[in-house]
Amino acid sequence: MKLLVTGGMGFIGSAVVRLAVARGHEVVNLDAMTYAACEANVAPVSGSNLYSFEQADIRDRAALERVFATHNPDAVMHLAAESHVDRSIDGPADFVETNITGxxxxxxxxxxxxxxQGRPSGFRFHHISTDEVFGSLGAEGQFTEDTPYDPRSPYSASKAASDHLVRAWAETYGLPVVLTNCSNNYGPYHFPEKLIPVTILNALHGRPIPVYGTGENVRDWLYVEDHADALLLVVQKGAVGRSYNIGGENERRNIDLVRTICALLDEMQPRAKGSYAEQITFVTDRPGHDARYAIDPARIRTELGWRPSVTVEEGLRRTVRWYLDNEAWWRPLLERQGVGQRLGTRA
Incomplete structure (x- = not known):
């Protein structure tokens, strides 16, 4: 299968690229190489004859036409997106332009x-989205594929809009689409502006480890390589027009997650004195911070036989170990625009 993967230099996209090539798929990686892109993310497969790269922006229609004409993919896996909620609060225009217009x-x-190509029945447009389009949950309940949309941030609103566009193109034009909405991803190659890598790197640098509000916000954590496995399954076997929620079945409060990471660092690379948990600092909450996300993955489990293989305890251990062993990857990224700064406070 020849896959056109957009955003393949990013965190989730590169996991898809690495796994797809490892499984023998031909992959065309299309990426605009914006601030969160990193060539090293695909270094394990970049020398393969199954891999090719196209630097192009999804906002550039002519460039996209050229890429499609040159490579003739069997399926599209559309992951390219602006994805950091804090950045969307400070600069929503980029999210509208990339996530909606793109x-x-x-x-x-x-x-x-x-x-x-004559409308081949096997073609797929797989749109990869987020559980944040569903809004915020209380203490009980889970998101299903039928949960009404209720986005609360510029980021989640832009992703909700893109989901609606994909469904409209399926209904109006018959384009064979599949959609997925995932919970919070984590793991190797995670750009150092999200909670888990920020926690690890701030801890190692002796800096305050910021936790928004009181850390009571709950997320369902999905190991990125499990997510990539699910995405490849959906693009090959998902029913046309169907959406699938992909969750890790690993709900944790943010404060508990941070404390677990500190305990792992205490074990793997102890401080000279005391615990990394002493660096935890509660900071002013993000505007409109959703209280809880939780996914019911029954559909993908029942229809496609998928379920996550990595618990959050094992996934965090693997992730902390990877960051300790890969300073050459993350060190240059700390110099990029906005990294290490508190964003999303302008509201």
């Missing part, structure tokens, strides 16, 4: 390609 361009380029 998805529109991808749909139109894919539809033109599909029609040129």
């Amino acid at each position: 998805t529109f361009n991808m749909l139109e380029a894919a539809r033109a390609h599909w029609m040129r």
